[in-house]
Amino acid sequence: MQEKIIILDFGSQYTQLIARRVRELNVYCEIHPFNRIPAIDSSVRGVILSGSPFSVRDAQAPTPDLSAIRGRLPLLGVCYGAQYLAHAFGGEVQPAPSREYGRAMLTVGDAQDPLMRDLPATTQVWMSHGDTITRVPEGYGIVASTEDVRVAAYRIGGERTWGIQFHPEVYHSTDGKQLLKNFVVGICGCAQSWTSESFVESTVRELREKLGDDRVVLGLSGGVDSTVAAVLLHRAIGRNLYCIFVDSGLLRKNEFDEVLESYRDMGLNVKGVKAGEKFLADLAGVSEPERKRKIIGRDFVEVFNEEAQRIEDVRWLAQGTIYPDVIESCSVNGPSATIKSHHNVGGLPEKMNLKIVEPLRLLFKDEVRRVGRSLGISERLIGRHPFPGPGLAIRILGDVTAGKVEILQNVDRIYIDALRAAGLYDKVWQAGAILLPVKSVGVMGDERTYESCVALRAVTSTDGMTADWVHLPYEFLADVSNEIINKVRGVNRVVYDISSKPPATIEWE
The missing domain is CATH 3.30.300.10 (GMP Synthetase; Chain A, domain 3)
Incomplete structure (x- = not known):
């Protein structure tokens, strides 16, 4: 069972950055909204509470149910998370005399504390909060302070629970990575075994078990995500993966032929479809950006569906969904107000009555590239810049x-x-x-x-x-x-x- 750290999201702009820093330690972690805490099983080694744009004193402030976590698992509250653990259990949080934002020098008060281990006596940290903890509850011990923030870090006695009022995940906290390592590795006991190689091995095994002898269809775009997804699936199910690469007539110069040749060199089962005339005809006279996106998305679905229908007994539609897309769809504030209409192949699952398989849904973009390198994909494909789904249509302003x-x-x-x-x-x-x-x-x-x-x-x-x-x-x-x-x-x-x-x-x- 894959060990993991759970990050409970209270809406902070830095939540994804916490996850990135944990994963840089080769430890798998997941982000979940504070009000949708997942089942806490033996794979969960610790929990981190994120920051938040809210004040703990607000009427609408997020209030998680930590009954299955606190005192049972290591727990680290960051900024709002630290203030919540103080405020909700008998401490006092008040508006700071002035907003505490920017660099500050942290002085370690207890060098033997597990969270502070191997940190210098003074180190630069990044503050970003309008409230401050003015009194900690009984049993809480202060382990670090700054000149302006007396309770910069604390530990709850008798528990593996800590709170910090600064952000270790940001670049400006010079020893932030060491602090996170102290928590994730030293306190939570994670083995640092989550690497791109281990991801490939486990994902290929899971795909084989999940898909069996079923046929899968995937829309290739020439981009990093769909390419890595295709190679992972190909390694798992071989010729049962059918790839379709649609030329909308809006790709870069010679891109269709060059990328198609690259895919064939990789042994992928790819069919290229030239459909530029259809896309350009349907876009004629259209200038409004979102209308252009909608038309391109609709045309892609129609062309892709027509080609996919020619493949017999297809059961699955593969997509190159990555972790930021997953987080966005279940964020604290609900799905994003505007999800780009071209994203992946929207509409196809319903139209084709297929099940979805998303082999990259656990990965950030930089992790997708590392996995691609582990799979031996050429650097020219792995290192490609992102390219918009609607292609050059949204780089041509107007019709x-x-x-x-x-x-x-x-x-x-x-x-x-x-x-x-x-x-x-x-x-x-x-x-x-x-x-x-x-x-x-x-x-x-x-x-x-x-x-x-x-x-x-x-x-x-x-x-x-x-x-x-x-x-x-x-x-x-x-x-x-x-x-x-x-x-x-x-x-x-x-x-x-x-x-x-x-x-x-x-x-x-």
């Missing part, structure tokens, strides 16, 4: 035509090839070009031109939730701009997007 797609494909190819040639591609999380719905005056030779403008975008990110624009070298941008304008007919101006997310999004539509 979509075959001519505009060709222009953008040529621009994008020059840009991406230049990033690779300059050794910059792997330093960027996602890059692409956007065709703007404006024209501007230019001079080429002795002639006046009135042609299109393209924007180049490059960002760094971990999971796409936040992103910073990349400071590409001016010389690189100058060379790329010059090559685009000289080689792509119809473009006479290139700009570079220096917006971060938030407030901007990575894609323009």
Whole structure:
């Protein structure tokens, strides 16, 4: 049975980051809403309570039922979690004299405490709260403080329960990883055996047991998630996996043929379907971004379903769902208000009356890449930047035509090839070009031109939730701009997007 840590989510922006840090210790963990605590069986080695945007003094403050956990399992409250464990059991939490936000120096009061073991006497931590614990309940002992926060960390006597009012999971807490290791490994006793290799071994075994001799159909996109899902399934069930790769006519230049060839080299059973004419015809005259997404999603379902129906006795639909999608669908605040209509293959399970198999649903994006490397997938596929499901349609602002797609494909190819040639591609999380719905005056030779403008975008990110624009070298941008304008007919101006997310999004539509 896979040992695990349970993280109870109270809505903090940092909850996923706690999970990432625990998994970096090769310990499996799961995030669950505080009001939907899973069954606590022998596989659960400890529980972490996350932070929250709420105050424990709010009328609507989250109040978990910890009766099956506290005193029975190791428990660590982080920020709101620590304040809740103090407030709910006889302590006092009050508004801080001023919001405690940013770096602070933590002084360890009890170096022998298991949570503080191997931490320096003073260490930098990250604070982010408006309330503070002013009095701990009887039996609670303070184990660390800062200049402004007397109760920065405490332990409940007679229990393996701790509370900390800072965030060890963020980069600015310099010894945060050691503290989490003290809890997860030292206190909870986790064996640190959850690796990409162990994931592959256990997942392939489980897929064989679950699927047997059944046939499975999977929609490939050329992206990392669907590729890794396909190889895992292929390793488990071989030729009983049927892959369909739909060319919507909105892929990057030559992408359909190049990716299809890569898949065949990997021994996958893949059928490529060219459907660009249908997609472009249905998109004709449509400018509104969400309508474009809906049309593309609908057309994909129709094309995929038509091809899948030709495969006899298919029982399962495989999808490349990853863990952030799972978390979003059952978050504290309920499903996200707007789930992109192209996500995976929405609508197909109902239409085809198939059962769903999602071999990557436990993994974050960076973990998917590590699993892919363990499976021997080429770095060119594993290291590919994320690419939007609707393809270039949402990088063409306004209506979509075959001519505009060709222009953008040529621009994008020059840009991406230049990033690779300059050794910059792997330093960027996602890059692409956007065709703007404006024209501007230019001079080429002795002639006046009135042609299109393209924007180049490059960002760094971990999971796409936040992103910073990349400071590409001016010389690189100058060379790329010059090559685009000289080689792509119809473009006479290139700009570079220096917006971060938030407030901007990575894609323009």
